[in-house]
Amino acid sequence: MIESLTRPYNERLFNTDTFRGRMHMARYIWLQEEVKNLGLNNISVLELGCYDAKAIYFLNNPSKYSGYDANWEYGLDIARETWKEKPEYTFHECNMAAEFNPAGEKFDITVCQETLEHLRNPDLLEYIKRMAMATKQYSFITVPNEQGFFFFLKYMFKKLTQGKSEEYNFKELMLTTFGMPHKVTRSLTDHKGFSYKELRGQLSEYFDIVYEKGVPFKWLPKSLSFSICILLKPKKI
DSSP: OHHHHHIIIIIHHHOTTSHHHHHHHHHHHHHHHHHHHTTOOSOEEEEESOTTTGGGGGTTSOSEEEEEEOOGGGHHHHHHHHTTTOTTEEEEEOSSGGGSSTTOOOEEEEEEESOGGGOOTTHHHHHHHHHHHHEEEEEEEEEEOOSHHHHHHHHHHHHHHTSOOOOOOHHHHHHHHTTOGGGSOOOSSSSTTOOHHHHHHHHTTTEEEEEEEEESOTTSOGGGOSEEEEEEEEOOO
């Protein structure tokens, strides 16, 4: 039962035999490498948008883990079954900011991968604030690159190979391709109109940004990257 639930999402996004799978897996490799580089061991972890808590495998055996997710495609059920022998790992359904870490617990690090682009104000700002307040050391955030030439290539690839993509009219497509997604009306269901540059400003209200980099090709400029990885330290709130 649990194995069958993992197929739709994990095979779509994380099949490393495919180019798409390798692109999506790159953010977990970044997380693993940075945790190691920063010397973070025996850490407590809070994750927003955890799905099936795949991040645990890349976090050097965290001493405590608390994952929050909307439980789309039953990700939390998979996580609970996978980690049922680890009572220090807990998983919580979360559909609004008020449900995220409601006790205000503190964790060594916080993680949020490919989730903030789905949220809207004012909930988005409240989630960011709660993450900052919960973070003792570092926060690891990744979001998709949804602007510029790479966006255009990704958009056309989906149109040609999958017969679907976000619905952009010609003007919206050009604005996004030329780096102006903030001029496109945000979609309520997909990435349309999302700008990681705008998100950077929202994050900086509560965090100091240590760095940004693109993955998987770190030697390329961020504008040609699949995802944007952001390492942050919390400001004192």
